[in-house]
Amino acid sequence: MPDPGRLPAxxxxxxxxxxxxxxxxxxLLVAGAVAIAGSNVFVLWLAGLGMLAHAAGWAILPAAGWRxxxxxAVGTPLTLLLLxxxxxxxxxxxxxxxxxxxxxxxxxxxFTAVFPAAGATIVGATAPPTGGMLPALxxxxxVLAGSAWIAAYLSSGRFGAASGRMRSRQRPADS
Numbered sequence: 001m002p003d004p005g006r007l008p009a010x011x012x013x014x015x016x017x018x019x020x021x022x023x024x025x026x027x028l029l030v031a032g033a034v035a036i037a038g039s040n041v042f043v044l045w046l047a048g049l050g051m052l053a054h055a056a057g058w059a060i061l062p063a064a065g066w067r068x069x070x071x072x073a074v075g076t077p078l079t080l081l082l083l084x085x086x087x088x089x090x091x092x093x094x095x096x097x098x099x100x101x102x103x104x105x106x107x108x109x110x111f112t113a114v115f116p117a118a119g120a121t122i123v124g125a126t127a128p129p130t131g132g133m134l135p136a137l138x139x140x141x142x143v144l145a146g147s148a149w150i151a152a153y154l155s156s157g158r159f160g161a162a163s164g165r166m167r168s169r170q171r172p173a174d175s
Contacts, residue, residue, distance in 0.1 A: 013062055021062045028057030030141070033095070037082040037133050047083065054079055063102040071098035086127035086136035090120035096144055100151060109151040119143035 013021070032054025039046035058072035075095040081088045093116045100110055119140055127136040 016060075016062075018062050021060050025057045025059075025061030028053045028060060029095075029099075030057075032057060032076075033079050033082065033092070034137060036079050037137055039083065047080070051076055051080070058098075058102065061102050063104065067102045067104070071095075071102045074098055082133075085129050086132040087124045087129065089123050089127075089136050089140050090117070092140055092144060093117050093120055096147060099144075099148060103148075103152075105151050105155045109154045112147045112151040112154070115147040115150075116140065116143050 032050045032052070035050030035053060036047050037050075039050065054076045055072050058068050058075065061068060061071075063071075075098040078091045078094050081091045093113055096116045097110065097113055100113070123136045123139050127133075
């Protein structure tokens with residue numbers, strides 16, 4: 001299994017470097033979601049810019065084309081629900097699943113979406129409806145980052161039996 005920070009051999013890039021595109025794509029995804037969450041009826045242009053940035057983040061992220069299209073088509077419109085306030089932070093779970101799809105994570109690590117779902121349930125139930133969006137997004141950002149790192153670690157093959165291969169000891173050769 002490839003290292004999570006390296007380009008998979010089957011995914012040649014047409015432009016840019018792999019780490020640069022991951023960082024830029026992630027920055028646009030986060031900036032777009034924050035812009036959408038921070039907008040209201042008086043600054044709807046900010047929601048529009050946030051949608052553009054979010055979709056551009058999915059487009060820049062290095063992945064197979066169909067994975068980016070699915071992630072953008074599902075994640076970007078659902079991010080608009082963040083306009084309703086911190087009680088709707090659960091929609092970021094769908095964006096996290098789209099992240100796992102776009103990052104070519106195997107299905108065996110998709111259970112890590114339980115952590116953002118639990119975090120969204122707790123944050124959504126405890127955050128105040130007014131003025132609670134920034135702390136809610138900060139908490140969910142930390143939960144999402146931790147879950148993404150766990151998924152990357154489990155999919156890297158360095159976890160022993162979790163990689164689907166049993167680690168066996170080599171027998172000494174007969175001399």
